[in-house]
Amino acid sequence: MSDTLLGIFSWDFIGSVIRVTTPILLAAMGALVANLAGSPNIALEGTMLMSAFIGVIVSGFTQNLWLALFAGVLSGITMSLVLAFFALKMKTDIILAAIALNIFSTGGTIFFLSTLTGDKGSSASVNSLVFPNIDLPLIKDIPVLGEILSGHHIITYVAIVLIFVMQYVLYHTPLGLRIRAVGENPDAAESVGISVNKTRLIALIISGTLTSLGGLFLSMGYVSWFARDMTAGRGFIALAAQALGGVSAFGVALGALLFGFAEALSYSLQFLKVPYEFTQSLPFIITIAVLAFYAYIRLPQNVKRRGAQSGETRNGRLFQRVWEYFSRRAGIRKGVDS
Amino acid sequence: MKLKFRIDTFQLYRTGIAIGIALLLGYIIIFFSKIPSDAASLWEGVRAGFDNANEAFKWFLLGPIVRWRGNEMLFNxxxxxxxxxxxxxxxxxxxxxxxxxxxxxxxxxxxxxxxxxxxxxxxxxxxxxxxxxxxxxxxxxxxxxxxxxxxxxxxxxxxxxxxxxxxxxxxxxxxxxxxxxxxxxxxxxxxxxxxxxxxxxxxxxxxxxxxxxxxxxxxxxxxxxxxxxxxxxxxxxxxxxxxxxxxxxxxxxxxxxxxxxxxxxxxxxxxxxxxxxxxxxxxxxxxxxxxxxxxxxxxxxxxxxxxxxxxxxxxxxxxxxxxxxIRVGAKIMGRNTDIAPEIVSILQAAIILLVTAEAFLSGLKQRSIEKRARKVEEALTGREVK
Missing domain, CATH: 1.10.3470 (ABC transporter involved in vitamin B12 uptake, BtuC)
Known part of the structure; x- marks a missing residue:
């Protein structure tokens, strides 16, 4: 028993957590950007699936990884452009448009897969490539740390770097400010000369790019083929991870990590005869509880008015808000608020 | 009341046009996917594409209610x-x-x-x-x-x-x-x-x-x-x-x-x-x-x-x-040709996108409303309105 437990929390396990977290993390950051801009992207699932498919097909037919990367990302951006065109220009409800895109991807990938390869289940007959794993020089020689940090998939490293990039872009650049302003109050943003549609378009394109990397990881890293419905709800899980993580890229990364952890755990725990359904549904239950909690502390009677409700106080500093809630509860007075 | 009815018929037209576009899209996709790669000439290939697409659409559109015995059409x-x-x-x-x-x-x-x-x-x-x-x-x-x-x-x-x-x-x-x-x-x-x-x-x-x-x-x-x-x-x-x-x-x-x-x-x-x-x-x-x-x-x-x-x-x-x-039609098409019935999701996506797009054909609606308004005003004032 203790052997099995040890086996579960081994370096292998950590590696597996990182592996299953990567696609969720990328898509969750895609969800974050789109959400902050006030144009929620429910088409993450379809975008991932489409990129996973295009990546495999292009790499199979051209035997060129760069082309596959380019085509995969381009397909993600295209999905976002279609979503943006219909939602922003044609005034389709963005949720409905995204649902349509998801349906398109689910069926479309199968249709084109069967047209191109004659197989409806998977791309096993296509000799597609994978993106490489990377051994970090120097670090890989450090005994324990090297084993954890080195030898992961290149997209995993890209994803980790992107957490910091996204946090910087969203909170320390004019573009990030515009995105958040448009999401917070489109009319106000418009009145100071920010084009709402243009900003949302940019946000959706960023969202599509990030998500397509997640899709490429699935079919060209996690496994080396495309299979029908291979995203298996990860796009929706990413939405949950974003809802859980709040509005900072770091929070979202933590949210994604929780889902990745639960998924990896559910694989390991099967050996212990713990039904994987419990471990797999746990993050969803936690998300519901956390959402309820966020909503509860945001209720008017629980919000101490602190002047005008700027974007920062209403949405931004989530952890600060949680902290304030508890300190108020505990009777701790802090700062200068009335 | 009358105007409201007009707008509803407009919705009906719009849904019809959306469905038409979606079907056309499906036809085009099938056409291109069914051009044989070993066709003798371009013309031959195009003709084979049309033949295949027509055959597929016959099953797709009629399959759920019609079956054929020889050339005879029977209720399916x-x-x-x-x-x-x-x-x-x-x-x-x-x-x-x-x-x-x-x-x-x-x-x-x-x-x-x-x-x-x-x-x-x-x-x-x-x-x-x-x-x-x-x-x-x-x-x-x-x-x-x-x-x-x-x-x-x-x-x-x-x-x-x-x-x-x-x-x-x-x-x-x-x-x-x-x-x-x-x-x-x-x-x-x-x-x-x-x-x-x-x-x-x-x-x-x-x-x-x-x-x-x-x-x-x-x-x-x-x-x-x-x-x-x-x-x-x-x-x-x-x-x-x-x-x-x-x-x-x-x-x-x-x-x-x-x-x-x-x-x-x-x-x-x-x-x-x-x-x-x-x-x-x-x-x-x-x-x-x-x-x-x-x-x-x-x-x-x-x-x-x-x-x-x-x-x-x-x-x-x-x-x-x-x-x-259309789903059953696609399945029947899939059974009788080698076209994957999943193509129906592409049509579904196109239909929903076009039907929910408020701006799709809204110019048409605007014009019809303006025309009616002009008529009503002319009837009321007896003058010609531009």
Whole structure:
């Protein structure tokens, strides 16, 4: 028993957590950007699936990884452009448009897969490539740390770097400010000369790019083929991870990590005869509880008015808000608020 | 009144044009995918492409109701029955979603509600004492109650905490999927069967058949009756009026003394109850045991159908029948040609995108309104208006 437990929390396990977290993390950051801009992207699932498919097909037919990367990302951006065109220009409800895109991807990938390869289940007959794993020089020689940090998939490293990039872009650049302003109050943003549609378009394109990397990881890293419905709800899980993580890229990364952890755990725990359904549904239950909690502390009677409700106080500093809630509860007075 | 009618006919035209464009798109895709790569000349290839696409579209558009014996066209009873049977679950989810949409609320939890409903119904269908007539009624009621209970969590969060129902109802879908499969696997699995299925239902739990040979069950009747009842509730009762008023303007509804919070809550729960029976009807009608390993996707279909039907329960019938028609048509096409029937999702996506696009053909609408307004003004003033 203790052997099995040890086996579960081994370096292998950590590696597996990182592996299953990567696609969720990328898509969750895609969800974050789109959400902050006030144009929620429910088409993450379809975008991932489409990129996973295009990546495999292009790499199979051209035997060129760069082309596959380019085509995969381009397909993600295209999905976002279609979503943006219909939602922003044609005034389709963005949720409905995204649902349509998801349906398109689910069926479309199968249709084109069967047209191109004659197989409806998977791309096993296509000799597609994978993106490489990377051994970090120097670090890989450090005994324990090297084993954890080195030898992961290149997209995993890209994803980790992107957490910091996204946090910087969203909170320390004019573009990030515009995105958040448009999401917070489109009319106000418009009145100071920010084009709402243009900003949302940019946000959706960023969202599509990030998500397509997640899709490429699935079919060209996690496994080396495309299979029908291979995203298996990860796009929706990413939405949950974003809802859980709040509005900072770091929070979202933590949210994604929780889902990745639960998924990896559910694989390991099967050996212990713990039904994987419990471990797999746990993050969803936690998300519901956390959402309820966020909503509860945001209720008017629980919000101490602190002047005008700027974007920062209403949405931004989530952890600060949680902290304030508890300190108020505990009777701790802090700062200068009335 | 007259003007409103005009706008509705405009919607009808627009839906028709959207469907036309989608079909054309499908034809073009099939045409290009069926040009043989070893064609002798371009002309030959193009002709083969057209021939193949025409053949495929013959099956696709006529397959569900027509079968051929030689050159003779016969009524395809089996296809028509499949068409009716497949429309049952999506009519029901379409109705469920149109209830919440009428109040401008969102519900993407129908998927989980129908899954959990079907799981609970399975237990009753297997273990409830085998009393004819009563048994299926109890099974369906169980499914409805379970679906309603499953909708309570997001509904409560919405009503009491003002938390968006979008994410919470989505989360409930996954909880339903995993919990449902766990319950089936642990308590009611048929260990003799090769795959994960439940024990067979008691014979008394099955819905009666209208046509035994191709298993046409009375689910379609239940669906049609539900549509009429829900139409009546939404259009002819005070509660339904309150729901629609909330949908039009929730603030106005609040100020006119409607307890909007509790009506919003009731709407979500009512929708859950309706959604709960969607999968169950199929299970105790067409099948005889629980055999889903994944979410069947009817909840998403419901959203599309409710949107196409503009939340009118009677139009839901039409939209769902249309959708299941093209699906069955695609399957029949897939059986008779080597074109994957999944192409139908591309058509569905195109239809929903175009129908929901407010700006699609809105210039046409604008012009027709202007023309009418000019006519009315001319009639009133007797002068020519430019």
């Amino acid at each position: 009873e089996r296809g028509a029955i499949q068409w009716l049977n497949e429309s049952v679950p999506i009519i029901i989810t379409g109705l469920a979603v149109s209830i919440v949409f009428s109040a401008k609320q969102f519900n993407i939890g129908a998927e989980g509600q129908l899954f959990m409903g079907a799981v609970a119904a399975t237990f009753v269908a297997v273990h409830f004492p085998a009393i004819p007539v009563l048994h299926p009624i109890v099974v369906i009621l169980t499914a409805m109650v379970t679906g309603a209970l499953w909708a309570v969590v997001p509904a409560l969060m919405k009503a009491k905490l003002k938390a968006s129902e979008l994410v919470s109802s989505l989360m409930m879908n996954y909880v339903a999927l995993y919990m449902g499969l766990f319950l089936i696997k642990t308590f009611i699995r048929d260990t003799k069967a090769g795959s994960l299925v439940s024990l067979p239902f008691a014979a008394t739990a099955q819905l009666p058949f209208i046509n035994e040979r191709y298993r046409l069950h009375i689910g379609i009747v239940i669906a049609v009756v539900s549509a009429v009842v829900i139409w009546w509730i939404l259009r002819r009762t005070t509660w339904g009026y309150q729901v629609r008023l909330i949908g039009d303007n929730i603030n106005f509804a609040q100020y006119s003394g409607i307890a909007t919070q509790s009506v919003v809550f009731q709407v979500q729960v009512a929708s859950g109850a309706v959604a709960g029976m969607a999968g169950t009807l199929e299970m105790i009608g067409y099948y005889d045991r629980f055999l889903w390993l994944f979410s069947p996707g009817y909840g998403w279909d419901g959203i599309i159908i409710a949107t196409l039907a503009r939340n009118n329960p009677l139009f839901v019938l039409v939209a769902a029948l249309f959708f299941s028609y």
